[in-house]
Amino acid sequence: MVGEEVTTVRVVDDRERAQLLEPGVEQPGVGLVATYGGAADLTREQIVSLTTGGPDDPCWTEAEATLIRFADALHHEATVDDLLWSTLREHHSEEAVLELLLLAGFYRTTSYLVNALSLPLEPGAASFADYAG
Numbered sequence: 001m002v003g004e005e006v007t008t009v010r011v012v013d014d015r016e017r018a019q020l021l022e023p024g025v026e027q028p029g030v031g032l033v034a035t036y037g038g039a040a041d042l043t044r045e046q047i048v049s050l051t052t053g054g055p056d057d058p059c060w061t062e063a064e065a066t067l068i069r070f071a072d073a074l075h076h077e078a079t080v081d082d083l084l085w086s087t088l089r090e091h092h093s094e095e096a097v098l099e100l101l102l103l104a105g106f107y108r109t110t111s112y113l114v115n116a117l118s119l120p121l122e123p124g125a126a127s128f129a130d131y132a133g
Contacts, residue, residue, distance in 0.1 A: 016096075043059065045057075046059045046060070055068035055069045055072065063091040066087050066090075067088070067091070067100070069084060069087075070084060070100065070104075074101075074104045074105075075104075075108070085097075
């Protein structure tokens with residue numbers, strides 16, 4: 001394994017990554033939404049929803065709303081109930097569900113570090129004010 005190239009296979013696309021960000025958490029949230037926003041083909045309405053709205057906003061499909069509920073459940077309760085697991089699996093493979101879970105944990109860890117250390121936004125980075133309804 002030493003010296004071998006490691007290839008990462010992504011199952012989850014940029015749009016799904018953006019929907020995993022914690023609601024109301026400016027860092028790294030808005031910066032990542034702004035970063036993935038173009039690649040993820042998110043509308044301004046969807047970016048506003050990710051920063052100040054929720055899964056019931058009319059801009060989301062059923063699959064997207066389920067993904068946002070998944071992120072919200074992990075954020076608020078650090079677990080997911082059986083009904084939400086079942087609904088998530090209607091839209092995503094087992095591999096994608098695992099990747100989504102790992103990404104949510106990575107974003108949470110990043111949020112802890114950035115906010116606990118009071119790191120400033122990067123120059124030119126988006127902020128909640130940029131997406132005020």
